[in-house]
Amino acid sequence: MKKDNEAVIHEILKTIEKYQTIIIHRHKDADPDAIGSQIGLAQALRVSYPQKNIYTVGKDEPLFDWIGPMQDVADQIYQDTLVIIVDTGSRDRISDMRWDRGAQTIKIDHHVNVDAFADINWSDESFSSASEMIYCLIYQSKGNLHLTQDGARCLYAGIVGDTGRFLYDDTSSYTLQVASELLKFGFDAPTVNRHEDDISPNVAKMVAYALQNLEIEDSGVGHIILKRDIIQKFGLSSGELDAVIPVIGRISTIQIWAIFREKSDGKYHVNLRSKGTVIIDIAKKHHGGDHPLSSGATANDLGEVQQIIEELNELVVNE
Ligand SMILES: [Mn+2]
Incomplete structure (x- = not known):
């Protein structure tokens, strides 16, 4: 031991x-x-x-x-x-x-x-x-x-x-x-x-929405932006929304993925995940960080959301 x-x-x-x-x-x-x-x-x-x-x-x-x-x-x-x-x-x-x-x-x-x-x-x-x-x-x-x-x-x-x-x-x-x-x-x-492994019927619908609206770049970076009206439509807590994160990682062409959730103050909570490329440095640049392949971050607005997506793309391309 x-x-x-x-x-x-x-x-x-x-x-x-x-x-x-x-x-x-x-x-x-x-x-x-x-x-x-x-x-x-x-x-x-x-x-x-x-x-x-x-x-x-x-x-x-x-x-x-x-x-x-x-x-x-x-x-x-x-x-x-x-x-x-x-x-x-x-x-x-x-x-x-x-x-x-x-x-x-x-x-x-x-x-x-x-x-x-x-x-x-x-x-x-x-x-x-x-x-x-x-x-x-x-x-x-x-x-x-x-x-x-x-x-x-x-x-x-x-x-x-x-x-x-x-x-x-x-x-x-x-x-x-x-x-x-x-x-x-x-x-x-x-x-x-x-x-x-349990998900509620509403979480299942949110997972379906996320899979359908996900954007996947040739680089292997996948992302989805969940606006507040969508989150409210499904009536989910932040813990319930977490169920979306691992599902997206199951897609074989995705190497790195980001989920952006709009919060009540208009900022975006970001979940960054990776199958191998270390993403924590990008999380740290955006008020976050946790683990090398799994980090949280915050984007102040949609501009910063786009910036994070670009930085993730550069990260994969430069590898
Ligand atoms: Mn823990």
Whole structure:
């Protein structure tokens, strides 16, 4: 099993021991890894330290109710607490702004480390997911932290989500080893996989719209611009819209793809994905970045949308 990170893991475990109350945050626009790593860690802490108070907070995401619930935490509870933020690269992405009101903060994250916002920062891009890091933390605790069957299910959901069911390049031998260990807990894995693959009838219609209106250049760059009126017509949340992203990547002639979603302030949220060419530098130029082949960004207007498309084309041509 993975041996790196021993010093920071040791520091995290010692810090967890010191606090009576621990509140766990994750990122906005939640996905299975954000919620899976959050609740998986919470359940491990609850079963390992029954006398401690453990909370999970953040905006409710009905789409992921099947993973587990959030809690309402009063402001005064934050006093003298340890706050752990999972799966979140930068402070502006944290769901629930009260994250810095505790006595101490810990960041556990697998995105590119652009913002070491916590007192203790464990950032490692070599993990497929934050859920995989939580498993590593529990394993390295040498018996101090335990995983429950449901906690294992949550971590598995996070790994399956972030690896696209073990499809993406971040799926390592370690990832499969962790998944194998998690399956030994005996939860219903096919049901988790089915949930991850589920789409509502409205999402199915949006996928059909996106496939039909997609533009694919000879270079292998594909893009679609989803204007606000279209998004509203299908009545989808941002989490539901994410279902469009992997479908477009299944088209064999596409090497790099971008999905532009118009937000209520007129700016565009951008999802950039690639099958091999590194696209994170373009994301960074446009107020974003996450992973080498999978990044988010923001375009201020349609002009910047066009600029991003041109930059992606140049990137492929110059390769
Ligand atoms: Mn993640």
